[in-house]
Amino acid sequence: xxxxxxxxxxxxxxxxxxxxxxxxxxxxxxxxxxxxxxxxxxxxxxxxxxxxxxxxxxxxxxxxxxxxxxxxxxxxxxxxxxxxxxxxxxxxxxxxxxxxxxxxxxxxxxxxxxxxxxxxxxxxxxxxxxxxxxxxxxxxxxxxxxxxxxxxxxxxxxxxxxxxxxxxxxxxxxxxxxxxxxxxxxxxxxxxxxxxxxxxxxxxxxxxxxxxxxxxxxxxxxxxxxxxxxxxxxxxxxxxxxxxxxxxxxxxxxxxxxxxxxxxxxxxxxxxxxxxxxxxxxxxxxxxxxxxxxxxxxxxxx
Amino acid sequence: xxxxxxxxxxxxxxxxxxxxxxxxxxxxxxxxxxxxxxxxxxxxxxxxxxxxxxxxxxxxxxxxxxxxxxxxxxxxxxxxxxxxxxxxxxxxxxxxxxxxxxxxxxxxxxxxxxxxxxxxxxxxxxxxxxxxxxxxxxxxxxxxxxxxxxxxxxxxxxxxxxxxxxxxxxxxxxxxxxxxxxxxxxxxxxxxxxxxxxxxxxxxxxxxxxxxxxxxxxxxxxxxxxxxxxxxxxxxxxxxxxxxxxxxxxxxxxxxxxxxxxxxxxxxxxxxxxxxxxxxxxxxxxxxxxxxxxxxxxxxxxxxxxxxxxxxxxxxx
Numbered sequence: 168x169x170x171x172x173x174x175x176x177x178x179x180x181x182x183x184x185x186x187x188x189x190x191x192x193x194x195x196x197x198x199x200x201x202x203x204x205x206x207x208x209x210x211x212x213x214x215x216x217x218x219x220x221x222x223x224x225x226x227x228x229x230x231x232x233x234x235x236x237x238x239x240x241x242x243x244x245x246x247x248x249x250x251x252x253x254x255x256x257x258x259x260x261x262x263x264x265x266x267x268x269x270x271x272x273x274x275x276x277x278x279x280x281x282x283x284x285x286x287x288x289x290x291x292x293x294x295x296x297x298x299x300x301x302x303x304x305x306x307x308x309x310x311x312x313x314x315x316x317x318x319x320x321x322x323x324x325x326x327x328x329x330x331x332x333x334x335x336x337x338x339x340x341x342x343x344x345x346x347x348x349x350x351x352x353x354x355x356x357x358x359x360x361x362x363x364x365x366x367x368x369x370x371x372x373x374x375x376x377x378x379x380x381x382x383x384x385x386x387x388x389x390x391x392x393x394x395x396x397x398x399x400x401x402x403x404x405x406x407x408x409x410x411x412x413x414x415x416x417x418x419x420x421x422x423x424x425x426x427x428x429x430x431x432x433x434x435x436x437x438x439x440x441x442x443x444x445x446x447x448x449x450x451x452x453x454x455x456x457x458x459x460x461x462x463x464x465x466x467x468x469x
Numbered sequence: 470x471x472x473x474x475x476x477x478x479x480x481x482x483x484x485x486x487x488x489x490x491x492x493x494x495x496x497x498x499x500x501x502x503x504x505x506x507x508x509x510x511x512x513x514x515x516x517x518x519x520x521x522x523x524x525x526x527x528x529x530x531x532x533x534x535x536x537x538x539x540x541x542x543x544x545x546x547x548x549x550x551x552x553x554x555x556x557x558x559x560x561x562x563x564x565x566x567x568x569x570x571x572x573x574x575x576x577x578x579x580x581x582x583x584x585x586x587x588x589x590x591x592x593x594x595x596x597x598x599x600x601x602x603x604x605x606x607x608x609x610x611x612x613x614x615x616x617x618x619x620x621x622x623x624x625x626x627x628x629x630x631x632x633x634x635x636x637x638x639x640x641x642x643x644x645x646x647x648x649x650x651x652x653x654x655x656x657x658x659x660x661x662x663x664x665x666x667x668x669x670x671x672x673x674x675x676x677x678x679x680x681x682x683x684x685x686x687x688x689x690x691x692x693x694x695x696x697x698x699x700x701x702x703x704x705x706x707x708x709x710x711x712x713x714x715x716x717x718x719x720x721x722x723x724x725x726x727x728x729x730x731x732x733x734x735x736x737x738x739x740x741x742x743x744x745x746x747x748x749x750x751x752x753x754x755x756x757x758x759x760x761x762x763x764x765x766x767x768x769x770x771x772x773x774x775x776x777x778x779x780x781x782x783x784x785x786x
């Protein structure tokens with residue numbers, strides 16, 4: 168019996184490699200080689216020549232520039248990291264709540280789901296950029312500039328809540344409060360699209376029998392969530408936390424914008440020297456958060 | 470008795486009301502830009518200068534849509550989007566499931582290293598990989614073997630695959646296309662949630678891992694396949710970065726939207742659209758609406774399956 172099991176394990180190992188073999192080739196060709204190349208750029212001067220990119224090794228020159236002479240780097244670096252603490256829990260909780268609501272049966276659900284799907288379509292496309300460049304009072308202010316990644320924050324200019332609120336004649340303090348609240352909500356809800364869809368998908372995989380059993384036992388909705396839904400969803404929560412962090416750190420933020428602009432300006436070495444320390448820190452942080460969540464949630468139920 | 474029934478009914482109505490308020494508050498924020506785009510897109514030029522017209526035009530027209538259609542070369546760009554982006558989107562939906570199954574369900578020595586590379590491939594933004602990749606595509610080579618061959622014999626076997634469909638299909642097939650790492654990770658989390666007993670039973674019945682994958686895993690993963698399909702199609706549809714960097718003469722819709730102002734001006738200077746009304750503000754908004762409409766329709770068509778698949782998973786699990 169033991170022998171046979173060892174046999175199966177050996178076969179399984181071999182099949183494991185069979186399943187992932189093409190992907191290993193892909194990782195080597197299209198991820199590892201480019202990453203190593205880009206890493207090498209940070210230690211060298213890169214020049215465009217007719218034969219392609221020519222590199223000369225210069226040691227730590229670019230890192231010195233970034234850390235010592237570029238004054239904003241450490242500030243941007245820290246503010247990017249601190250956004251994790253504020254945004255992550257709210258985004259995860261809000262999208263979980265919205266997914267639970269959207270998963271209920273009510274009239275107009277199809278429409279509601281369509282509306283909450285809008286960020287998935289719009290936020291990742293250039294449409295967002297066109298809208299942010301579209302000033303409501305003056306029509307188009309500037310042509311859509313290329314390589315310019317703007318975020319949902321500036322979307323407020325399009326919505327023009329300020330003008331809407333002025334019409335309501337609220338007292339000044341309240342006006343500011345409502346405006347600030349709407350602004351935050353706006354940014355949050357526009358970054359929840361993918362997370363909501365992942366949660367809705369996760370909710371579909373929970374066997375209906377579990378809820379039926381719960382009903383027979385007479386548990387409350389609150390207990391139902393904590394004893395059935397959340398444990399069954401823990402992997403998806405982990406996935407959503409991971410996705411949210413990746414999105415927060417690698418798609419948005421001042422530092423990423425700065426790096427993207429310097430890549431468009433073909434300053435490869437400097438952008439490489441800027442991004443690698445950031446990725447080191449971000450990688451550690453993501454690893455840490457995932458580990459903590461894994462320890463707290465997965466162990467308990469497995 | 471009737472009293473408690475009444476209370477339960479009131480409570481239910483109260484919950485519905487709360488839900489409606491909650492959803493409407495958020496929905497307003499989400500739907501506002503779309504209403505804005507629609508309102509802008511039907512305005513005529515004089516409306517944009519008329520202070521009395523804030524929202525809705527006094528003489529709505531669909532002329533903007535015509536301008537947008539011509540400027541974007543819509544049909545042609547749509548065909549490009551389908552051949553370059555959407556086909557690789559569909560390829561990724563399938564191959565990433567295979568690779569994720571290998572990583573989620575098998576134990577082998579290199580697995581920890583591979584997991585590290587998977588996370589790395591998700592973390593590193595595409596723009597950082599693209600510049601080295603373009604050189605890679607221009608002289609397609611496997612680990613420098615063909616380059617070495619060239620140095621020895623002088624015969625260059627390296628092919629230039631830029632501007633062909635291969636620049637999109639090749640990485641997609643290998644699971645490292647647009648967001649490929651993320652799709653593998655999503656699949657993995659869902660596969661890990663499937664009960665082990667299913668596969669073990671199939672193993673004991675003598676089905677190999679490949680057969681198990683196709684006859685057990687795929688049929689019970691409807692929801693996650695659908696989710697990845699939606700994300701893959703939307704992100705490929707929206708992708709302008711790869712389309713800009715990899716190609717010079719096949720423009721996709723996303724590329725057109727990214728540079729919409731330029732293309733409207735271009736259509737106007739080459740007299741494809743009438744001069745008098747060509748440059749007003751409605752056309753870019755109409756273009757945006759025409760760009761987001763197809764994925765929205767696709768989603769509306771697919772989203773009902775999010776409900777239908779509950780029972781299927783229930784039976785299998």
